[in-house]
Amino acid sequence: MTFAAPLARRPAELSRRTRLRTLASHLVGSPLNLALTAAVALAALTVLPGLLRWAVLDAAFLPATPETCRATTGACWSFVLAKHSQILFGIYPFDARWRPALASAVLVGVLIYSVRPAAWRLSLTSIWAAALVAVQILMGGGVLGLTPVPTAMWGGLPITLILTVVAIGGGFPLAILLALARRSEMPAIRLMSTVFIEATRALPLLSILFIASIMLPLLLPEALLPDKLVRAVIALLLFASAYMAEVIRGGLQAMPKGQYEAATALGLSYWQTQRLVILPQAITLVIPALTNTIIVMIKNTSLVLVVGLFDLISSGKSALADPLWRSPATETYLFISAIYFVLCFGFGRFADMLERRNKVAR
Amino acid sequence: MGLSRVVELIEHPRKPAPLPGRPGKHLGVQALALGLAAAVLVVVVWTTASNLAARGIPLGADFLLDRAGFTVSETLLPYTPDDSNLWAIVVGVGNTLFVSALVSLASTLLGTLLGVARISDNPLVSGLALLWIEGVRNTPPILLLIFLYTLWWQALPATGVLHPLPGVLASLRGVAIPALIFPWPPTTMLAALLAAGALVATAGGLAGRFGRDRRRWALTVAALLVLTLAVAAAAARRGFAVNLPQAAGADFRGGAVITPELFTILAGLTLYTTGFIAEIIRTGVNAVPRAQWEAARALGLSPPNVLRLVVLPQMLRVILPPMTSQYINVVKNSTLALVVGYTDFMTVMGTVINKTSHAIEGTLVIVGVYLTINLAMSATLNWYNGQLAVKER
DSSP states (O other): OOOTTTTOOOOSSSSSHHHHHHHHHHHHSSSHHHHHHHHHHHHHHHHHHHIIIIHHHHHHHSSHHHHHTTTTHHHHHHHHOOOOOOOTTTTGGGGTTTHHHHHHHHHHHHHHHHHGGOSSHHHHHHHHHHHHHHHHHHHHHHSSOOOOOOOOOOOOOHHHHHHHHHHHHHHHHHHHHHHHHOOOOHHHHHHHHHHHHHHHHSHHHHHHHHHHHHHHHSOOOGGOOOOHHHHHHHHHHHHHHHHHHHHHHHHHHOOOHHHHHHHHHHTTHHIIIIIIHHHHHHHHHHHHHHHHHHHHHHHHHGGGGGTTTTOOHHHHHHHHHHHHHOOOHHHHHHHHHHHHHHHHHHHHHHHHHHHHHHHHHH | OHHHHHHHHHHSSSOOOOOOOOOOHHHHHHHHHHHHHHHHHHHHHHHHHHHHHHHTTOSSGGGGGGOOOOOSSSSSSSSOOOOOOOOOHHHHHHHHHHHHHHHHHHHHHHHHHHHHHHSSSSSSHHHHHHHHHHHHHHHOOOHHHHHHHHHHHHHSSSSSSSSEETTTEEEETEEEEEEEEEEOOOOHHHHHHHHHHHHHHHHHHHHHHHHOOOHHHHHHHHHHHHHHHHHHHHHHHHHHHEEOEETTOOOOOEEEOHHHHHHHHHHHHHHHHHHHHHHHHHHHHSSSSSSHHHHHHHOOOHHHHOOOOIHHHHOOOOHHHHHHHHHHHHHHGGGGGGHHHHHOHHHHHHHHHHHHHHHHHHHHHHHHHHHHHHHHHHHHHHHHHHHSSSOOO
């Protein structure tokens, strides 16, 4: 086995025949590669037939009833087919489930829209505000003839997305301020920002959520105490802002000094310099790292399960509690993993694509 | 202007004049920020004090010495419910560190293999590695743990045991592995281990003073060899044994038993972290230009020496900072033990706070412990990083 050379010829430049020959040589060319290929093939032969039988051939699909499921030895996909709306939307009223579905679409849309540098204008804040109001109206109801639904009945995918979008969207402006404060010339400001960022980053998110759930009732007067969902949102928002602040600080440090000097020479004030010259460039530089942080946040929202919020995993668990079915946990968790994978992987690929296009455009 | 003045200006250029700032305004801003923070703090402290008074909860650290009174199913350090809350917390920290250390070690080894597999030119091998890496990077670890834990109860036979490997048994009660029985108490073992480490380090250091790198390696290896032989000989005389587990129904007799909870948290976190470490290793290998391998070969170095003297030092410089944050992430992710029911530090703290209602003091303990662990880890690894850094003369 050899390591791929950094400057290897691109496959596109080779003819199909040469490509086939290269592939063959990589598969069986050297003794080690031959052994590796044989080992992988052997493992595939032992694992794949059983897996295929379980997942497809012996699996139960339609009709989506407990009987089809009980009659088979394979995977019980009929459970996922029958319960998908409960897994996705929790105990939200059945007739109104188009509302959380639409709200989820709005949230994913606004997240995708905002990653593009072209969208970074002042109008973005109003778009976010409008999207959040729309989501609140759709989910909560009470106006426009929609029946009111209390937050205690919200669950599943919309919770995951609301937590992600609010934590990222609200955390981002805070992160910019924290990053600027940590690079400030004023020692008091710098110290406060540094202490906040480092303390937040040193603690596991689970302990922050736990502390928020036990400490807030003590720290705040009874009247100001927010409900469980808002508490989790605040904890996630602060957590996300500390991590994003460090990413943005990286971008700020990469800015050459000349940019600051040129801006000063033009007579721009501190805030004008940051807003017009430094931040747009610095943030564009760190888009890949920011994408990573956003993906980590999507994954992190799953932790709200421990403070008793109904995210995707909890709603999947409660769907499994139905005594009529033989509780096909593996299939359900695979379904939920697939949703997370599509969200995270899709978002990552989308950001990669933007990054490449951005590079070409320069 | 004399020549000496010009030279002086070139060597010590004058600092540019400070920008016409307004220091008074800055002081005002700072005072305002500090004042605001202080005001918020005062309000919070005041409400907290009145809330605590209303609920009749006293502040104080006395609860730490009270009897804990709850059970912990498996611990590294000896523990009974009659021990104090403080000792229960120490036991929890011990469990957290135990899990983190094992996961870090296992995922470093596995992650190196996986990272190398990822850059293999065999498309099957690199494809499988990619599948693993992208799978764990795009799904939450909590889901992986819940999934593994459920799988455990579904995949294993309801009665009887499996023999996945020689000497290893698995059943619904857990996994049993062969146990080494040493004829000495654990404290003696720990002291011996520390002494051995110090001895090897001294041997290496002494050899290093003579300058020759090769001799230093030889001496270190020799010291280790002598030490191992001495321990083995002493152990054999005192009755050293390997205790193989045996099946008794679904239960085990003998061996060391890992409960399903501990096994899930170890296996799940290792699977998860391995994916991230593999990516770091891949970046590290790619960071050393091919010309470095070729140049080292051209100098006549043998392949192991190329790796040890030329490639690894350059790779480690790239790898160490992200590895540090991965290890810290392992400690943080070990809090997920909560969802599979293994008792780690956070679980102990949750129980202690629920039982004693000392939420404020408990929170301080949580923050203090995690800050200490993380700062200690990053300080150690940063020191090592400093040792590796390019020393320019």
